[in-house]
Amino acid sequence: MNKATNFNVLAGTYDVVFTDSLIGQAQRRVSHKWLQPLLAGKTGMQLLEINCGTGADAFWMANQGHSVIATDGSPAMVDHAQQKTAITNTAGQTAFQHCAFDALHSTFQNQQFDAIVSNFAGLNCVSPSAMKELSTQIQSLIRPGGYLAVVLFGKYCLWDSFYHLLKGQPRQAFRRWTNKEVMVQLSPGVQQPVYYYSVKAFKRLLAPLQLIEKKPIGVCIPPSWLEAYMQHHPRLFHSLVQWEEQLGSSSLVTSLADHVFLLFKKEAK
Numbered sequence: 001m002n003k004a005t006n007f008n009v010l011a012g013t014y015d016v017v018f019t020d021s022l023i024g025q026a027q028r029r030v031s032h033k034w035l036q037p038l039l040a041g042k043t044g045m046q047l048l049e050i051n052c053g054t055g056a057d058a059f060w061m062a063n064q065g066h067s068v069i070a071t072d073g074s075p076a077m078v079d080h081a082q083q084k085t086a087i088t089n090t091a092g093q094t095a096f097q098h099c100a101f102d103a104l105h106s107t108f109q110n111q112q113f114d115a116i117v118s119n120f121a122g123l124n125c126v127s128p129s130a131m132k133e134l135s136t137q138i139q140s141l142i143r144p145g146g147y148l149a150v151v152l153f154g155k156y157c158l159w160d161s162f163y164h165l166l167k168g169q170p171r172q173a174f175r176r177w178t179n180k181e182v183m184v185q186l187s188p189g190v191q192q193p194v195y196y197y198s199v200k201a202f203k204r205l206l207a208p209l210q211l212i213e214k215k216p217i218g219v220c221i222p223p224s225w226l227e228a229y230m231q232h233h234p235r236l237f238h239s240l241v242q243w244e245e246q247l248g249s250s251s252l253v254t255s256l257a258d259h260v261f262l263l264f265k266k267e268a269k
Contacts, residue, residue, distance in 0.1 A: 011076035034261040045114040051122025055081030062093035071099035105137040115147040145268035154257045209264035218258030220244040
């Protein structure tokens with residue numbers, strides 16, 4: 001089963017499980033908070049989103065006044081995103097297209113964008129060796145002076161470590177710390193290789209793009225696998241969201257969060 005087919009199995013339930021969940025909404029608000037300064041005060045930016053899922057970020061960026069081409073390697077994810085277009089009033093500003101990572105250059109050859117956006121760990125499905133080639137493709141699609149905004153899994157997530165250590169599961173507690181692929185079950189019988197990058201390692205793979213900002217997403221807000229618990233403890237969850245707003249803006253704790261926001265800039269000629 002290829003990667004595109006892997007994520008097809010999630011398309012029908014993705015919005016319920018993550019996009020519209022308590023944790024998914026809270027973490028997405030934080031990711032938008034870090035992305036907002038790049039988009040604010042401007043109109044008509046040409047944006048390319050990769051691993052767009054069911055379109056939540058594309059619609060949000062379009063509502064900021066920008067034109068978005070949103071792509072995903074999963075045809076089923078793209079179908080779900082396209083079905084939403086009619087009810088979001090962004091039909092003229094969003095276009096969804098099936099496109100795998102390794103087809104970006106051939107699909108958009110001779111085009112360049114003001115910014116490329118990849119939210120919520122899509123690039124964690126790319127191996128280090130493949131990331132080098134993908135980095136070249138991505139950089140060719142960014143205008144001089146343009147940006148790449150990426151959200152990855154945090155390498156040393158405190159929630160993962162503390163929770164699983166309390167459960168007596170040291171292997172799970174430190175699974176993100178490895179530099180090898182980790183097989184993650186998406187659904188019964190469907191597994192996806194995932195690679196957990198440190199900020200330093202990912203920065204090296206994206207060179208010569210310059211890392212100009214890093215921020216945490218989910219220092220206090222927990223990972224999505226705690227959704228059921230948080231649903232039953234809404235007061236605790238509300239407190240965690242408040243703590244995130246107060247404590248979760250320091251770049252010093254970036255790698256300890258569930259996700260990390262990284263903003264790269266391409267040198268202007």
